[in-house]
Amino acid sequence: MYDEKVRIEAREAMARGESLSAIGKRLGVSRSTLRDWRDNADREPRSSGCPRCTEQPMSAEYAHLLGWYLGDGCLSEHRRQVYALRIACDDKYPRLTDEVAAVIAAVHPTRPVHRTQAIGYTSVVSYWKHWPCLFPQQGSGPKHLRRIELAAWQQEIVAAQPELFVRGLFNSDGCRAANWATRSVGGVVKRYEYPRYQFSNESADIMGLCQEALTRLGVPWRMPRRNALSVARREGVARLDELVGPKA
Incomplete structure (x- = not known):
């Protein structure tokens, strides 16, 4: 798993006369791999297809x-x-x-x-x-x-x-569920249901990433528990219905 930058650096070092052992120790490349690069310098390297190691664009997905x-x-x-x-x-x-x-x-x-x-x-x-x-x-x-x-x-x-x-976050560790609450109307306590989205994760770092992304999208959220995020306001639920929707 070596990108072309490592190959170029290794070949330049070999051209300067640096030993394979020294190059391998410095770049973390085995001697057998270095010998292959040296003896087959004219061979076109096979593209890894990795957008981080090449100039290929990263898929939006x-x-x-x-x-x-x-x-x-x-x-x-x-x-x-x-x-x-x-x-x-x-x-x-x-x-x-x-x-x-x-x-x-x-x-x-x-x-x-x-x-x-x-x-x-x-x-x-x-x-x-x-x-x-x-x-x-x-x-x-x-x-x-x-x-x-x-x-x-x-x-x-x-x-x-x-x-x-x-x-991706909500389809893995989130859900859309029905919540309920009570309200007194004319002296009569009535129960009503409303949809909400919940995202649960034990990692505070991942929770923070979810919070940042929702804020960027203008989706209001709150934290009823340390490891649970809730989106219950009507406009927030409507936005997530567009982006996520029910799992089933």
């Missing part, structure tokens, strides 16, 4: 996938530095499983998207060496036990596509 990843996604390393991106999707909502698969395919269109059945949920999976380039938040342990911060380039994408980011 990345903001959508980032929301899903922060909610129900994870990265796991396999052999040869290949990573699996997994998004867990509740089997009660097959439409969302299809949506996640389509979003992953839009971000990384050159490889297949797999589905792995588990008890009560389906993991939508894609294998690629460059998933850590797109999700630098990856790390060991639950997200709420470590710092989650967006890189500057991710912040720009979320600022440009807050609608897709919010859709």
